[in-house]
Amino acid sequence: MKSRTAAIILIILLAPVLVFAEQATVITKENAVREYCRFFAPVVAPVRYKDLLDIVSPQGDWFKVRYKAAEGCIHKTAIEKRTASFSGTTLPGKGTGAVSESEAALAGKGFNPQVEVSYRKKYPAMRYSLVDDIERDKVSEKEVALFIAGGGLNQP
């Protein structure tokens, strides 16, 4: 009885660690940890797909996170939260119509670069070069910020 009580106390003591030991995986090709929780806030650390971040706290649609030596914010839709739970990962940014279960678990599986390469070999006439051009022709963050300000739109 005594030892069982001790074990229960141990679990209770460790419970906060299990609840708060949260991490998140970056699920976009590239993103950034920002100084404060706004889209155009200065970047404190660039992050890439599958980078692992420590969650400090939620901040509305953002999470305060730690990445290596940097601390800052990242938007909830750029990460997949991994909680210390056996019930599986949670998806903070996927409330509506999502079928995804866990980006981390599925990373690189299914339709991945290897499949695209084979598909392109099979259909060389497909206009992938134009798709690459579209993806390359990015508008910069600064240009978007100026466009928003110039048109009197709301600062996101």
Place this chain on the structure above:
Amino acid sequence: MTKRITVFVLLMFFAFHPASHAIDLGGIAKHLDTLKSVVGATAKATRPISDEEEYYLGRAVAARILGNYPLSNDKDLMKYVNLIGKAVSLSSDKPFTYGGYHFAVLETDEINAFACPGGIIFVTEGMVDTATNEEELAAVLAHEIAHINKRDGIAAIKSSRWTEALAVIGTEAVRQYSSSDVARLVTIFEGSIDDVFKTLVVNGYSRSQEFAADESALQYLARSGYNPESLDAFLKRLAGRGRPSGGGITATHPETADRIDNITGKLPSVSIDPQSIQARTARFMEVREQTR
């Protein structure tokens, strides 16, 4: 019993505590992850799809659309459409996708727009010409962004393809596939592209998907500072033109009049600064003049 509980608690502690990586116990968590993913993938009858996969599917769908329509070479128009689209996407439910949002213009008089899974959105020159101001063009893009947010393109893929894909990836925990697995996945990939392409370009989305995308578009417009009434105005103009041929936004199941009815009474109330609208309309006219 106590021993067992203690071991379990310690395992939980080391496997999930952030510091466990630092003391090289990350391997345990990794193995648990792998185990969890294999079990999870196998357990699901209808397979989940990751944002990364959605991205690769979307690229293929975009490549196929570009086989049907030439890409505009008007760099100024492309940039302008990208700036509007980016501004709206930041106020959407999903500002970030795996590969990001990219907007492009197709060189055709057809009045159309297509949202490829993952974030590539096409609008036609005909669509741009039909819009009378930046607000309306933003409304079109907001509607397409909503389809991406809701993964409507992905929903077009037959569930049998997911079951089939599951058979290949469900037992495979590694990133590299054997050549026979790749061949099977390519076949499923092709079929999935067909499903999405047909929905986007030929059949259109379902009535409920279109209504939901319009409703979300109203919210995105309001949040970003555009006038949500512009969607109503644009749809009314489309309705006045009758039903053109082609797919996408104009070949959807609901008649445009039904879409107008659906959003009536749902327009979010916003305060719009007339001077800002003037500034936006001025830059719209400037870009359009250049393109003519």
